[in-house]
Amino acid sequence: EMCKLTENSSRDVQIAFANELSLICAKADINVWELIHLANKHPRVNILQPGCGVGGHCIAVDPYFITSEFPMESQIIGKAREINNYKSFWCAEQIKTAKHDFQLKHGRKPSIALMGLAFKPNIDDLRESPAKYIVQKVLQDAQDENYYIVEPNIEIHQVFKITSYQEALEKADIVAFLVAHQEFKEVSLNENQVVLDFCGVLNN
Known part of the structure; x- marks a missing residue:
């Protein structure tokens, strides 16, 4: 043991x-x-x-x-x-800061894509998931922004409304990568989007 x-x-x-x-x-x-x-x-x-x-x-x-x-x-x-x-808490704070900065710069509330809920890439297991914790922390600070929660390995969640990554990326002003799922490594991002890559999706 x-x-x-x-x-x-x-x-x-x-x-x-x-x-x-x-x-x-x-x-x-x-x-x-x-x-x-x-x-x-x-x-x-x-x-x-x-x-x-x-x-x-x-x-x-x-x-x-x-x-x-x-x-x-x-x-x-x-x-x-x-x-x-602490790293999970820090990531949530970074997303909140990006949200507030966007609103100050553009004069409107952003749409935010939260990419991933699983505890590691390419699985559907959410147990003790830091990504799920981050999503919960960010939503606690929600103020009428549009949030798109993405987890390509599950279809339905009892708490979160799951959005396809294609729709989320099409609509989001801020994209926060929380899990390095394979699907995320192949996406195209808009140059005007604010991207927070916490798991190296864009660097691997």
């Missing part, structure tokens, strides 16, 4: 490093995807790709079994959980 917890905690720590890099790069105006690509040319460096958090019922959960039992000894594991949880 400890081996399974260790595997998933290790993965969580590695993702946290990538997510922390993405936060640093956002503030420093550096393309994190290019940075990681260059750093990974070193034979002993293998940085993972950042995203909008960590989801699923294993990686996002198992580290807590270690930190709860060994709180003083598991400093890195605990901090990694904090970073990955």
Whole structure:
């Protein structure tokens, strides 16, 4: 059992490093995807790709079994959980900021496409999904904007109205990529659209 917890905690720590890099790069105006690509040319460096958090019922959960039992000894594991949880909050705040900036610039409320609900690409599993958390946080701040929620791997959701990615991209002023689904990597974007790419859709 400890081996399974260790595997998933290790993965969580590695993702946290990538997510922390993405936060640093956002503030420093550096393309994190290019940075990681260059750093990974070193034979002993293998940085993972950042995203909008960590989801699923294993990686996002198992580290807590270690930190709860060994709180003083598991400093890195605990901090990694904090970073990955914070990344989801940060992404939601970035979308809210883009919404407010658009309204100030154009004098109208934007239409916003929220691209993805699953906890990782190309699946229909929403358990512990950071993308779903982000959508919920953004909608809590909704003020009569039009939101298009996209998840190509499911047809119906009991809470969210699902829109096709084609319709969402056609109508959206702001496009926020939350999950790097294969379908999203093949889309064409309007040069006037504000694009927030939290998972490297446009860089892979």
